Amino acid sequence: MKTNSCYASLLLLALSAMISACGAGSAASEIPAQAAIPVKLLPLDAHAHQAAIPVSGAFTTDDEVLLSFKTGGIIQRILVREGDAIRQGQTVATLNPVEVDAQVQQAQLAFEKAQRDLQRATNLYNDSVATLEQLQNAQTAKDMAQQQLRTAQFNRNHSVITAPRNGYVLRKLAAEGQLVQAGTPVLQTNGAQSGNWLLRTSVSNREWAAIGPRDTAAVEVESVPGRTFRGFVSRRSEGIDPATGAFTIDIKLTGEKPANIAFGMFGKAVVHVRPQTTEQAGTWQIPYDALLDGNGSSGYVFITNDGKTAKKIKVTVAGMEKDHVIISEGLANARQLIISGSAYLTDSSSIHVIP
Known part of the structure; x- marks a missing residue:
């Protein structure tokens, strides 16, 4: 009796396991496959x-120049101020003329003496008193004195500074009464009146490699909001600017120029880069x-x-x-x-x- 009871229990357990397995299989079969997204x-x-590269920088001109005196001396007068408009040939600064005039007078006196010495040597040579060598030496001394006079006169003519072209005074770098050496910058000017404005910008290595000469650009000026001016890349630097650690490109304005613009004013542009290779x-x-x-x-x-x-x-x-x-x-x-x-x-x- 016990044996039959145990056998029946085992049969019920096996049947329950089979039913559970069948139920699990049905549940797994109901899981849907992943839906397409x-x-x-x-x-x-x-x-x-044409890829577009945004850049920014400051406006300047391509004809800035630092003006200085040919010789050293004391500045007597500076006749312009920063921001003044200047005309080509206009006198903008002068040195005290006492020293340079004295140098010209010394050279003039030395030249006159050399002329007299040459005349005496010529007369003596004609009278067979002086030798040919003495005559030639007198001629050489006269020629040297003449060149020294020309040098002194040239220095006197350049003891004043004149404007090289129409433009504006950007900066005054010295003051009246100051002692300056030859070549010391006194004034910085540009030719902005001729409209040669350009936007000087700093770019990264990758941007410099992508931008080419004559690439077009759309330029915006802060003083003229809402308007865009045309330009093109006129120059790429061939080395890094030590001041910024970046390469420099110049965008020159073409067509209509903005009416209100000044040296150093901030501007921005979008450069339209043309493909340079077939792959690009x-x-x-x-x-x-x-x-x-x-x-x-x-x-x-x-x-x-x-x-x-x-x-x-x-x-x-x-x-x-x-x-x-x-x-x-x-x-x-x-x-x-x-x-x-x-x-x-x-x-x-x-x-x-x-x-």
């Missing part, structure tokens, strides 16, 4: 594109939302070639605009770019295209 696509077509000519414009994990000049995007599976690839960023990112490398073999739903994707995720 809805995404939106953008067809990819490479095309030539093939670029893509993509929305900002499509770029993931951006880090400097690189990032990641999701693409698809079959419309069913997402693929994550690395791309190179060539520039940025108001509404788009410019991609230069990484999309050559891609047909369509995923522009919506990227945040929910991983590499090889199943996707469902929505309009």
